[in-house]
Amino acid sequence: MSDDDEPERLRVLVREPIAEPGLELLRSRFTVVEDGETDLASIIEGFDAIVIRSATTIDASLIDRAERLKVIGRAGVGVDNVDVDAATRRGIVVANAPDSTVVSAAEHTIALMLALARNVPQAHGALKAGNWERSRFAGIELAGKTLGILGLGRIGREVARRALGLGMRVLAYDPFVALERFRELGVEPVSAVEDVYAAADVISLHLPLTAETQGLLGEDAYARMRDGVRIVNAARGELVDEAALVDAIRSGKVAGAALDVFESEPYDGPLLELDEVVVTPHLAASTNEAQDRAGLIIAEQVVSALEGGLVATAVNIPIVEQADLEVLGPFIPLAAKLGRLTSALARGRPRRIVVAAHGPLSGYDTRLLTVAALNGVFQGRVDQAVNYVNAPVIAAEHGIEVSEQRFGPSQHYTNLVRVAIAGDGEEIEASGTTVGPEHRLFLAAALGFAIDIELAPRMAFLVYDDVPGVIGRVGTMFGEAGVNIANMAVSRTKEGGKALMAFSIDTPVPATLLERVRDSGFDEARFIDLD
Numbered sequence: 001m002s003d004d005d006e007p008e009r010l011r012v013l014v015r016e017p018i019a020e021p022g023l024e025l026l027r028s029r030f031t032v033v034e035d036g037e038t039d040l041a042s043i044i045e046g047f048d049a050i051v052i053r054s055a056t057t058i059d060a061s062l063i064d065r066a067e068r069l070k071v072i073g074r075a076g077v078g079v080d081n082v083d084v085d086a087a088t089r090r091g092i093v094v095a096n097a098p099d100s101t102v103v104s105a106a107e108h109t110i111a112l113m114l115a116l117a118r119n120v121p122q123a124h125g126a127l128k129a130g131n132w133e134r135s136r137f138a139g140i141e142l143a144g145k146t147l148g149i150l151g152l153g154r155i156g157r158e159v160a161r162r163a164l165g166l167g168m169r170v171l172a173y174d175p176f177v178a179l180e181r182f183r184e185l186g187v188e189p190v191s192a193v194e195d196v197y198a199a200a201d202v203i204s205l206h207l208p209l210t211a212e213t214q215g216l217l218g219e220d221a222y223a224r225m226r227d228g229v230r231i232v233n234a235a236r237g238e239l240v241d242e243a244a245l246v247d248a249i250r251s252g253k254v255a256g257a258a259l260d261v262f263e264s265e266p267y268d269g270p271l272l273e274l275d276e277v278v279v280t281p282h283l284a285a286s287t288n289e290a291q292d293r294a295g296l297i298i299a300e301q302v303v304s305a306l307e308g309g310l311v312a313t314a315v316n317i318p319i320v321e322q323a324d325l326e327v328l329g330p331f332i333p334l335a336a337k338l339g340r341l342t343s344a345l346a347r348g349r350p351r352r353i354v355v356a357a358h359g360p361l362s363g364y365d366t367r368l369l370t371v372a373a374l375n376g377v378f379q380g381r382v383d384q385a386v387n388y389v390n391a392p393v394i395a396a397e398h399g400i401e402v403s404e405q406r407f408g409p410s411q412h413y414t415n416l417v418r419v420a421i422a423g424d425g426e427e428i429e430a431s432g433t434t435v436g437p438e439h440r441l442f443l444a445a446a447l448g449f450a451i452d453i454e455l456a457p458r459m460a461f462l463v464y465d466d467v468p469g470v471i472g473r474v475g476t477m478f479g480e481a482g483v484n485i486a487n488m489a490v491s492r493t494k495e496g497g498k499a500l501m502a503f504s505i506d507t508p509v510p511a512t513l514l515e516r517v518r519d520s521g522f523d524e525a526r527f528i529d530l531d
Helices: 021-026 040-046 061-064 084-089 104-120 120-130 153-164 177-184 193-199 219-224 240-253 287-307 320-330 331-345 367-378 392-399 470-480 513-517
Strands: 011-014 031-034 051-052 073-074 091-095 146-150 169-173 202-205 229-233 254-259 277-279 352-358 400-409 416-423 426-435 439-445 447-453 456-464 485-492 500-503 524-528
Touching: 021 031, 021 169, 021 240, 021 287, 051 177, 051 287, 061 084, 061 202, 061 400, 073 277, 073 287, 084 091, 091 120, 104 153, 104 202, 104 229, 104 254, 104 277, 120 277, 146 153, 146 193, 153 169, 153 177, 169 193, 169 229, 177 320, 193 219, 193 485, 219 229, 240 254, 277 367, 320 367, 331 352, 331 367, 331 416, 331 426, 331 524, 352 367, 367 400, 439 500, 447 500, 456 470, 470 485, 470 500, 513 524
Parallel strands: 011 031, 011 051, 051 073, 073 091, 146 169, 146 202, 202 229, 229 254, 254 277, 352 400
Antiparallel strands: 352 416, 416 426, 426 439, 439 447, 456 500, 456 524, 485 500
8 A cells, every 4th residue: 555545644633732641642643733823713624633621612613613523632620611512412522531630639638628627827827927826826636537528429539538547537428429339438428418517527528510519508508517617628619608608717607618719710809818718729630640640541532532442531421430341341342232233133213222231230330331232223324423422312313212221130141231122013132241251242132032142243144934954055055155154053932933043254245145045035134234
């Protein structure tokens, strides 16, 4: 192949600076353009991926121009500057780097808590001013105190681990975290935020900002807290009603607060006038390690998106815990192939799609299996590109009901994934599992027959009367056409009833062979490309 015949490399626009290791990774695979000056609307259509931080806004109008765009990578945590809905409709992956700042944010939270407990900034300032005031700045020990955590996500968990190391009792409220996670951490679960207010000596906020959580710590909340409570917030400034906090501190109800974030930034308000308040200018993520980590993580996600891999930090694909992903990983391609297989076997328009997990697998977060199956179902069936991002949107737009089910152990397999498509008076179902340390993908059932055959790129399915000579006749037809049968399995409902022959082939079926097979009296003759 000449240089002129080589395919053009995918193009990545790095709009804002990221760490050099991330740039090196991108350059090793793609054509990288670093450009933060040119009008984005005039150039975005020429790129397959764009990497941004917080200064670049990508709205629906830019997304409409970006005909080649496949992934938007945000080298940081939030994606408020990206129109995620518009990107999702276009099948564009939006990924961030949520773990990049976890350690930095957790450590800063602990630093704020220690500084608050021991009056470190106040004592520092006084001594710098020439005042030696030991008695004035006497503090409290954290050992033996109760830390109440609101939000036990990634950062909340890391704060809990560090607080336990300080000898604190830790309890937390988070209705979206399984009780098993609490037990693993050694954290006491509570069922309501009021339980945290009633028990905690120190309260640390790690909640997302929503309509329900905005202003959560307000006048009513402070009234429910223990006298002398201390507040730490390195999450979202809007979680705290600052005016109510000022009043609570001045009244003595709240002994002090340590704040890294504010309702409006840069902050210049009455909290700065209170000696009981420790403040930092939104520094939780501001470490060299966090910034380097964010650049490398987002580069890895862009590579995965452009090379067809699973984008682990995508915000418009269901995200599961790493522990769950380690178990689910081998079953994701299985679900996709089962989706494609059932879609190819079904004749009519789908009305309902069911994705079911059987066995221990059902105990994990199986949303990614459902998305993978939908991705397989719609390949080649709709007039647009389909991927893990927009497959659920396509189902909704086509009025297809999607059901996710979980069951206990199956009769013959430890774990089993099943995909069923119902519509136009028929229901087609296929199930499969993985085998061996290589996680080979095997079909377990199709078209109402139990079958045991490894899934391959090209598959054939023949349904016929269970009479002698059929297998030999099929082998002869394929051999005369020069098409090699790589693997075969046969199943039947009962002796003399109907039978299913499933086999994989190495090359496409020529039209003459296809016609010959379909004219040979089979009830069903399906040839399916699973790639």
